[in-house]
Amino acid sequence: MSSISEKTVGRLCQYRRYLTELAADGVSSVYSHQIASCTGGSSAQVRRDIMALGYSGSPTKGYIVADLAESIAEYLDAPEGQRVALVGIGNLGRALLAFFANRRPRLSIVAAFDSDASKAGRVIHGCRCYADYDMARVIEKERVAIGIIAVPVEAARRVADDLVAAGVRGLLNFAPAPLEAPKHVYVEDIDVTMSLEKVAFFSRRNAEAGRPATADGSS
Amino acid sequence: MSSISEKTVGRLCQYRRYLTELAADGVSSVYSHQIASCTGGSSAQVRRDIMALGYSGSPTKGYIVADLAESIAEYLDAPEGQRVALVGIGNLGRALLAFFANRRPRLSIVAAFDSDASKAGRVIHGCRCYADYDMARVIEKERVAIGIIAVPVEAARRVADDLVAAGVRGLLNFAPAPLEAPKHVYVEDIDVTMSLEKVAFFSRRNAEAGRPATADGSS
DNA sequence: TAGATTGTTAATCGATTAACAATC
DNA sequence: TAGATTGTTAATCGATTAACAATC
Secondary structure (H helix, E strand, O other), rough: OOOOOOOHHHHHHHHHHHHHHHHOOOOEEEEEEHHHHHOOOOOHHHHHHHHHHOOOOOOEEEHHHHEEEEEEEHHOOOOEHHHHHHEOOOHHHHHHHHHHHHOOOOOEEEEEEOHHHHHHHOOEEEEEEEEEHHHHHHHHHEOOOOOOEEHHHHEEEEEEEEHHHOOOOOOOOOOOOOOOOOOOOOEOOOOOHHHHHHHHHHHHHHHHOOOOOOOOOOO | OOOHHHHHHHHHHHHHHHHHHHHHHHOOEEOHHHHOOOOOOOOHHHHHHHHHHHOOOEEHEEEEEEEHHHHHHHHHHHOOEEEEEEEOOHHHHHHHHHHOOOOOEEEEEEEEEEEEEEOOOOOOOEEEEEHHHHHHHHHHOOOEEEEEEEEOOOHHHHHHHHHHHHHOOEEEEEOOOOOOOOOOOOOOOHHHHHHHHHHHHHHHHHHOOOOOOOOOOOO
8 A cells, every 4th residue: 555666656657647648639548558658667567556556447448547647646746735945046957947837736846045145036937046045944934845956066965954954855866976864854866977877888788789689589 | 797787887887986086085995885885785785796897806905996996987988988969958958068078088978959050059068069950960970879868848759769860879868758769779768757756755755654663673 | 813894695575577367 | 249458466587685605
């Protein structure tokens, strides 16, 4: 029930995005093997994930798009919503503000902070900017639950500490530095350098391997 | 030997970063359990990963920082280097250009493209910009092996197809759209929305759970 | 030497997939 | 009905960790 893995939660997010696209196209029902295409997993995996939500499909119609999306939302989303703060209004920070603006009302960036106090008072993509030294006050006032760290690596640890001290319960960290946070704070790292290096490694290895004789499983 | 998993490659990248920091601090040798701190894994995992490289430590001194870093580089890096192109010179693209500028000579962004042709000819963080319609020509001329997709979601699939057609063997995709690429092209997705939703979900669940009685393993 | 660590195998753990009766 | 799909268990697969002799 309550013990759904990180990977499963990730997949549920992907399913939801896929369902949103289907709904926009006017599709009303969908089969597990169709959903599977959006993650590269198997249809059995999709059925298991959906089963864990407590939602049921029908052998003839599959799953009702709107109802399944509703079930996923019920499971993933906080009914009262969760408010997010961004720290670091550089190019990355601005990209994130643009990206999340008006995307999900229940998960919106309500404050942005920067060490450059001259940015305070501006409104970027609908989000108000503050100076770093206002962090504790604003985060409490705005009831912020989640912090996004988009500052240079040297500042990341200090910013993380400040956010945690201010009461944030989750961190999304773009800085290439491992953060130390108390157990009750969930930390997710997005490590762009690592991802690029992985692409570099595997693209090279694929190229060196040429066309593998058994690539399609035949001998 | 050649069958190292994706996860292991990711960890090797993290080990390397940690070793670089140690070297900068003048540390010359390190134990597996110290290296483990940078990934949250176990010391046995670190030892297994290093063993797979063919590098050996000593029971008394542990691993020599410089030599281990060299072994990792030999395994991960292309000796002749790999050249990268970026598509989409918005805020995200600019952040990536700044981020990778002068970082790794063997993995550098040598060209950036944008559908807004007025950006062509500029040089941003040392990287020359071109119009989209020059993609095939420049990628061949510059011997680009890897493409980074930092365009809006609507354009992502077309850009991916163009990059693959131009001869790129690996893609790092920031757009929230699953890409279809031939098998010889390695695709890594960075899904920012999914990551934020995961933080939202788990930070909420941790908060709701309160302080779990057995959080530290004691009953 | 004594002792902590390495290299390496076996055991464990968890996640994924195969399979199939039940269903509409 | 016939047939494809669902719900669900068992089997498989792979990755992680525990353990320990060998080492310096």
